[in-house]
Amino acid sequence: MILSDLIELETLRVIWWALMGVLLIAFALTDGFDMGVGTLLPFVAKTDVERRIVINTVGPVWEGNQVWFILGGGAIFAAWPPLYAASFSGFYLAMFALLAALILRPVAFKYRSKRESTAWRAGWDRALFVGSSVPALLFGVAVGNVLLGVPFYLTDDLMPMYEGNFAMKFLGLLRPFALLAGVVSLSMLVMHGAAWLSLKAEGPLAARARAIGTYAGMIAAATYALAGLWLAVGIDGFAIQGEVVRDGPSNPLYSTVIHGGSWLSAYSDRPWIAIAPLMGFVGIALAVLGLRAGREVSTLLWSKLAITGIISSVGLTMFPFILPSTVRPDSSLTVWDASSSHLTLFVMLVAGAIFLPIIMAYTAWVYKVLWGKVTEDDVSEQSY
Template sequence: MILHTLIDYDILRLIWWSLIGVLLLAFAITDGFDLGTGILLPFVAKTDIERRVVINSVGPVWEGNQVWLILGGGAIFAAWPQLYAVAFSGFYLAMFAILVGLILRPVAFKFRSKREEPEWRARWDWVLFFCGFVPTLIFGVALGNVLQGVPFRLSSDMHIFYDGSFFGLLNPFAVLCGLVSVAMLVMHGAAWLQLKTEGAIAERTRFLGSVAALATFVLYAFAGVLLWAYIDGYRITSVINPIGPSNPLLKTVDGHVGAWFVNYAAQPWTLAAPALGLLGAIGAWLGLRMRREIFTILSSAVSVSGIILSVGASMFPFILPSSIDPRASLTVWDSSSSHLTLFIMLVVTAVFIPIIEAYTTWVYHVLWGKVDEQAIRDESGHAY
């Protein structure tokens, strides 16, 4: 018996759909507070030493946190090649803007304190703000477009045609989702800064973080209402073959308003995801107001997780619906790599993900504690 047949093809597809979600969650929770901290930097730190405290709160960990984004991109490329092809070609300019932010961020970290001129450092501080705000906004805008359907189609030989434009992505609902993303990660960044700083920085952080937590609750709830009442969702109307070939054109799909909420009615336990998104935001708000540091960061992480999981729960089994040819929509069952490829990747993942998790846990354990202003002054040759 061939080894990879020990796990059925449909189970492997489900596992990899789940693993992509896990990688995205890991990125949002860890690198999310990095991005949120960058957005907050110009507003919670008024002096140069305060800004250095904020930067050094994430300086030792941000590079490791980005590993989850790299793993997620690589996993999509290998496990869901059609998704990778459509997303990275259709969202090309948006992806380029994200990459500009992610490329400039390490430059800003390294060069900001190389010179002592206030103007020099202030410019790099705003670069860090840009590198936090722009990727965060675009991630949300992209997700909003995915929920509405992306304007692509497939030819009979699986050739991909994208009929949209960059500015077409900036529709009202997608921009609203972008604002949800910004508010969510500002809340998460504030939870992190409350954990890692003290004094005036922490006080300013609590105020702005409280506003962001309430904004997350309101904007996310409003986006949910719009999605239920006005936005077309998609449902497969033909027989589903979980072990069928990776050919999206073999199915039929219907689109109608409210279709994204069918899964919640069929599987009520999935309502836990949006509930956690809302309750976590309220918990983060309470934690910031009550100065409960651990409770706040955990509540914020729960909110981030719930908001992201609610998208996966509502869309399943769709991964990337098409707004102009619903039949071409990519789903869990018809857009994956081969059975053997998914199995080999699963074996590799089972080996390396625990190693990465163990190392990450050890790093956070070693770096646990507050970032002290005096320590920054004393370690001027080593701190950012």
């Protein structure tokens, strides 16, 4: 018996589906407050010193936070090749817009304080705002489109093909429900950024962040509830028809999928998954109360709980689907038929078991070292 036979293919597929979710949640928990802080920058900071304080609350950690984004992309590429191929080819223009916005952030961080010019710094502040708010919005739009289903199909040799011309591949993603999901994402991360600023800044700056974060949390709760209601009454879900083969070949065309019914039927089949949206609403409520009361550490933790619950609710509601097809439902990608080989998943799991704890320990150490408030005296010694 070879070592990889110790874990069945079905189990490995579920493990890597869960790990993909963990990596995406970790990215939202860490780089999410970076994006929230960048989005808040024009609204909470009134002077150049205050803007430098805001930027320096995330300046030392934003690069490390993006490790989770890279790990998530790498996991999708290696563990779910059909998902990587279908999503990147169909969302090409959206991905380009997302990456262009993400590129603005490091450039803004590095160049903002290279000149004393007010216009120069104001320009980079706007770039930082765009580089933070646009990804926060587009990540939610992407999730909304996955719930709606994507207009692609697989050829007999499993090549993904999309309907519509090149421009419509982007404009077609801007559907009302997807935009609503984008608002959920943006407001959620603004609340998270406000919780971070409440912890790292002080005085009027922190007070403004708490005030805006309170409203952002209310918007996040309202739009999240509206999205759930919309899913219940206005959007068809997907389901596998017939026997589900969990350890079969990675060929989505072997499954029969129907497009109809409700995504929320998953809650009657697996009632325990209701814990995810409950975490989302409870986390938002307690984070908002914490912001209003001026609490710091607990508010950030409640905000993290909200993000974990909201993102988890999407994955648990859709399981086992990871990219449904509206054109040919039988081409939909699921946990059971879109993975890499048994050996590949096992080798990746061993590597993950070794390196993920190292990354987590190092990240925790960095935050411990950088613990504390950012003050005016601190920014006078920094270059951001």
